Each structure stands twice: as C-alpha cells, then as structure tokens.
Amino acid sequence: MTDKANLNTNLKRRHFLLTAGVGGVGAAAAVVAVRSTGDAASATDVTAKSEKGGYRMTEHIANYYRTARV
Amino acid sequence: MARMKFICDAERCIECNGCVTACKNEHEVPWGVNRRRVVTINDGVPGERSMSVACMHCSDAPCMAVCPVDCFYRTDEGVVLHDKDLCIGCGYCFYACPFGAPQFPQAGAFGLRGKMDKCTFCAGGPEKNASEDEFRKYGRNRLAEGKLPLCAEVCSTKALLGGDADVLADIYRQRVTTRGKGADIWGWSTAYGKPDAPAQQPDAGGKS
Numbered sequence: 001m002t003d004k005a006n007l008n009t010n011l012k013r014r015h016f017l018l019t020a021g022v023g024g025v026g027a028a029a030a031v032v033a034v035r036s037t038g039d040a041a042s043a044t045d046v047t048a049k050s051e052k053g054g055y056r057m058t059e060h061i062a063n064y065y066r067t068a069r070v
Numbered sequence: 071m072a073r074m075k076f077i078c079d080a081e082r083c084i085e086c087n088g089c090v091t092a093c094k095n096e097h098e099v100p101w102g103v104n105r106r107r108v109v110t111i112n113d114g115v116p117g118e119r120s121m122s123v124a125c126m127h128c129s130d131a132p133c134m135a136v137c138p139v140d141c142f143y144r145t146d147e148g149v150v151l152h153d154k155d156l157c158i159g160c161g162y163c164f165y166a167c168p169f170g171a172p173q174f175p176q177a178g179a180f181g182l183r184g185k186m187d188k189c190t191f192c193a194g195g196p197e198k199n200a201s202e203d204e205f206r207k208y209g210r211n212r213l214a215e216g217k218l219p220l221c222a223e224v225c226s227t228k229a230l231l232g233g234d235a236d237v238l239a240d241i242y243r244q245r246v247t248t249r250g251k252g253a254d255i256w257g258w259s260t261a262y263g264k265p266d267a268p269a270q271q272p273d274a275g276g277k278s
Contacts, residue, residue: 053199053214055147
C-alpha cells in the first residue's frame with residue numbers, strides 16, 4: 001500500500017514536471033515569435049521611412065542650390 | 071543615390087553664428103548642447119579663418135566603429151544617425167570623433183552624461199517621420215519635408231553649404247575658379263564681379 005502510494009505520488013510529480021516543461025517551451029517559442037515579428041516590422045518601417053522620407057529634389061532645394069551659386 | 075554632405079567655404083564665413091542659432095532654435099536643442107559651432111583659426115591675426123563645424127557624416131565614421139552598443143546607422147543618403155533608445159552615454163564616440171560632434175547634456179562621470187546628441191543633418195531619427203517622439207529626441211526632420219538643413223539654408227554668405235555632394239562640389243569648384251586666390255579674393259565684387267558681369271566693373275580709367 002505504501003509502495004503504491006509512493007508510485008502514484010512519483011507519477012503525479014512527473015506529470016507536473018512534464019506539463020511545466022512543455023508549457024515553458026511553448027511560452028519561450030511564443031516570445032521568440034513575437035520578438036522576430038517585431039524586428040521584421042521595425043526593419044520594414046526603416047525601409048519604408050527611407051523610401052518615403054529621404055532626400056529628393058524639390059522646388060525648395062532647387063531654389064537653394066540656385067542661390068548658393070552666387 | 072545622392073550623398074548628403076556639408077562643406078564650409080572658409081573664404082566666406084564671417085563668424086556670425088547664424089547657423090548655430092538657427093540649429094538650436096529649430097531643434098530646440100537643450101541648454102549646454104551645441105550641435106554646431108563656429109571655429110576660428112588665428113583669431114585676431116590678419117588672415118584669420120572661420121569655419122562652421124558639426125557632424126560631417128563621415129563615409130567611414132569612427133563613431134560607428136567604436137560604439138559598444140552599435141546605436142549608429144547610416145541612411146541611404148549617407149547621413150549618420152543614432153538611436154537614443156540604445157545609446158548608453160559611454161562617450162566613446164566623443165573621443166573618436168575628430169570634429170567633436172557628439173555632445174552630452176550632462177557633465178559627469180561614466181554613466182552620468184545622458185544620451186548622446188549630435189547633428190542629424192535635419193533628418194530626424196529612427197522614429198516615425200514628423201512624429202512627436204522624433205522631434206523630442208532628434209529635432210525636426212526637414213529632409214522628409216523636402217528641405218535641407220536649416221544651418222545651410224540660413225547662411226547669409228552661403229559659406230556653409232549642405233546637400234547633395236555632387237552639386238556642392240560643382241558649386242565650390244565654380245567659386246574657386248571664379249574668385250582665384252590670394253589678393254584676387256579681397257572684396258566680394260573683386261572676387262565675384264569680374265568675369266561675366268562687365269556692368270559691375272568700375273569704369274574709372276585710373277585702375278588698370
């Protein structure tokens with residue numbers, strides 16, 4: 001009887017450890033996925049920023065170059 | 071792709087500090103930080119020269135090389151920018167920079183300097199263009215507005231030039247070939263009124 005009770009206790013502990021281990025791995029994977037998605041998003045933002053907000057020849061800039069040639 | 075550069079024509083700079091004032095006002099730079107300043111060589115001696123100096127946005131920037139947290143990056147236009155969220159204020163960039171461009175809002179021992187601040191070529195930072203965060207950390211993003219750095223635009227004698235390096239090189243080359251050197255460049259009309267402006271030539275026969 002005592003041995004059987006010990007066996008049940010050991011099995012319960014194993015199940016608990018197994019559950020905790022699987023849960024931990026799952027949580028870590030979720031964090032990594034979120035972080036990688038964030039990095040990709042920020043990289044996309046930087047690319048988009050350089051495409052839409054960089055230097056371009058405008059009338060204002062052309063006027064500056066013209067006056068600087070004095 | 072255009073490459074952004076500053077160039078200061080030392081023959082024209084009159085040390086008015088208009089570029090310094092305009093920069094501080096435009097970006098609301100905190101007290102004690104000067105992103106741009108005017109340096110005078112041989113001050114008070116005949117032949118003195120003044121130059122407006124800030125971050126030169128080096129092609130091989132030493133600040134980028136020494137930064138331990140790699141917070142610097144270069145845009146497609148060659149502007150060297152940094153991320154203040156990553157900067158730890160160690161000051162290595164300050165020691166590496168030959169122009170003294172990196173500035174720190176506080177004076178103190180290691181870790182007490184605050185985030186580094188420097189000229190951004192009026193190109194903001196990694197935040198969203200024209201956002202509140204970008205202005206608070208880096209100042210205005212004039213490049214995104216289709217403009218050039220204000221310091222260059224307000225320069226009264228057009229000594230400080232900023233913009234596409236190819237265009238600036240053409241402008242500077244034209245100036246040098248027009249004004250000559252030595253005594254030829256004394257006085258604006260003497261330097262720039264000669265070649266193709268005969269109406270501005272003095273008609274006195276005494277000079278020849």
